[in-house]
Amino acid sequence: SQQGEEDPQALSIQEGENATMNCSYKTSINNLQWYRQNSGRGLVHLILIRSNEREKHSGRLRVTLDTSKKSSSLLITASRAADTASYFCATMITGGGNKLTFGTGTQLKVEL
């Protein structure tokens, strides 16, 4: 299976704290994308980082990519209760025809 691994599987933090999620993958990629999914809902695209990029920011989100280690991290700063959701990384592999392979996901709970 090409599916990536994410850790932790579950993360519970207090509002205002930072949350860090990690994603590892197995093959050469064109890009890596992070998505958020609220319970029982569709996915929301958060950020895309290309294989030649090392870091990207969007609002309170910071994504890093280390292609030598085949890993990425998503940092959410100053978390809010509304950030409670599942977060998935997805890789678009080289020569994969724009298909996305999703990681196992991290369930984030932000408590008041």
Added chain:
Amino acid sequence: GAVVSQHPSWVICKSGTSVKIECRSLDFQATTMFWYRQFPKQSLMLMATSNEGSKATYEQGVEKDKFLINHASLTLSTLTVTSAHPEDSSFYICSARDSSGVFSATDTQYFGPGTRLTVL
């Protein structure tokens, strides 16, 4: 912008019946759409790639005769679960690639809200 809709949002059917799920890109063209299924508390698994005007490409292990895909226009793909059985109960999600690059780079996929299928 970049909205993808799915219909219905949920469906309950009897075993043996067929169910059609629609996926529409509302404000962009999508020559390629993707169908995923997701079991509770699990990740998304790609079922097939839907290509406008041509046959869908199925992932290994997905029965093409059971999950019929039609992509008749640049904004609509349909997934029909034929002769549904309880084990087909799942959350089905589609995504559409912004092939015209109106909203983002063409390798960004936008996801629909999903369809929950329950087969009794």
